[in-house]
Amino acid sequence: MKDFHKSISKALDAQRSAVARELYKRQHNLDTELSRRFGQLSQERALEDFESHLAYLSEAIRANQPMLFLDHIAWLKSLLEGMKVPAEDLSAHLDLILSVLMGYLPEKAKAVPTHFIQLAQRQLPNMPAQLNPFIDDGDEYEEWNELASNYLQALLDADREKALMLIEEAFQRGVTIKDIYLKVFQRTQYEIGRLWQINRLSVAQEHYCTAATQLIMSQFYPKIFNNPRRTGYRMVATCVGGDLHEMGIRMVADFFEMEGWDTYYLGANMPIAGIISAIKEWNAHLLALSATMTFHVSTLAKVIEAVRSDQDCAKVKILVGGYPFNIAPDLWKEIGADGYAKDANEAIIMGEKILNCSSYS
Known part of the structure; x- marks a missing residue:
């Protein structure tokens, strides 16, 4: 069974560019808000998006893990929700992917992607419209929320010196390096990723925040590498x-x-x-x-x-x-x-x- 799924994934990957081009043509013929959104993109960017969806499907099939594809569709739903694109348009897009794929895959390979795509369509109505924040009241690290939120805001303000000061002050108060890593750095990185996914953050801002945190982490290296x-x-x-x-x-x-x-x-x-x-x-x-x-x-x-x-x-x-x-x-x-x-x-x-x-x- 594992080899069978790998062979389907390989066949899908081999046809990915051709499938994406066909999707590009057919998507424009649909009278949906999603089609209008794709129409605002360059052909190169639209094809990249189509190939990305197919790549997630291929990887999920290769590993026989539908959740990998379902998670991608859930993210896509939340992204489109913020762009005022209804979930019905996404479901129609999945129909289109399936229809195009059927013309490119051998008969014996069709059942598996059909199952994955139809499973996503069935679960689509229950998928959240918004991704939950990673720094939120009521979670297991709630006591760290103030520090994490202030640190995140300093990064978003491009104030690296303030971000460093917040971490240095926490360390001087006795907060351990491990707690800073897990409860501040990790959570803010997840939140930065979420903000980027929902178009609240540019790629440049995401890169700046990550680079700033890496620089601040390096301040701890003399202590970390001094352990016996x-x-x-x-x-x-x-x-x-x-x-x-x-x-x-x-x-x-x-x-x-x-x-x-x-x-x-x-x-x-x-x-x-x-x-x-x-x-x-x-x-x-x-x-x-x-x-x-x-x-x-x-x-x-x-x-x-x-x-x-x-x-x-x-x-x-x-x-x-x-x-x-x-x-x-x-x-x-x-x-x-x-x-x-x-x-x-x-x-x-x-x-x-x-x-x-x-x-x-």
């Missing part, structure tokens, strides 16, 4: 090729460093050969991989396959994380990882578990 090596374990942490969102995996590496591990952080967009070389060079016990977007999952799966195929990497354990794994909790099993963690704190626990080294203190 207590475990004897080594880990390599990186984002896979094509994934430029490195902050989450950077936090994971820093948490392991604070726990006394030797960490080797490779950064973003790392090619497979470089990852395997690092595992060998540093004789790593654990490889931590991150995929931020659904369309990075297949690349991450290829990394795991390549690592498993190399005899010199046979003993390394693989821990994965990132947004796609949070919305499809069994996804890590499908791609052959040893474990999954939803955040940096949980990564420590899972790393210990899969290496059977939880007895160290």
Whole structure:
């Protein structure tokens, strides 16, 4: 069954550009607000959007995880809601995708994408019209909301000095680095992503906020890397090729460093050969991989396959994380990882578990 879904995904990917072009032609013939919105875009941008929808569908089929596609459609619904585009237009767009796909896929491959798309259509009315804020009263980190909100506002105001001052003052009051990472940095990054998704933030603003937080994180590095090596374990942490969102995996590496591990952080967009070389060079016990977007999952799966195929990497354990794994909790099993963690704190626990080294203190 797994190979069958992979073959369908491969067939869809091979036809993605052609399908997108056909969608572009047919969408203009629909008398909907969504069609008018697409008409305001350049052909190049519209085709990019169509190919993006198909990429999410392909990845969901490859992993046999409908939630990966359903989550994308839920996001799309909330985005269009803010543009005053009714959900009925989105449902009609899904009909169009399905109709076009049927002309490009072999007969035996049609049932699976039909199931995924029709499932999205059935659940569309129950999908939220708006994405909930990540800094909100009543959540588990409510006591941190004031600091997180003030920090976020400083970033949105492009006031990096104030943002740094807020964090330095919190640290001087005794707030731990781990709490700052998880309850301030992580939540504000999620909220920045949400604001970008609903067109409340430009790409430039999103990049500025992320770069500012990375700079502020670096202020803690003398303290983080001054911890004694207590475990004897080594880990390599990186984002896979094509994934430029490195902050989450950077936090994971820093948490392991604070726990006394030797960490080797490779950064973003790392090619497979470089990852395997690092595992060998540093004789790593654990490889931590991150995929931020659904369309990075297949690349991450290829990394795991390549690592498993190399005899010199046979003993390394693989821990994965990132947004796609949070919305499809069994996804890590499908791609052959040893474990999954939803955040940096949980990564420590899972790393210990899969290496059977939880007895160290």
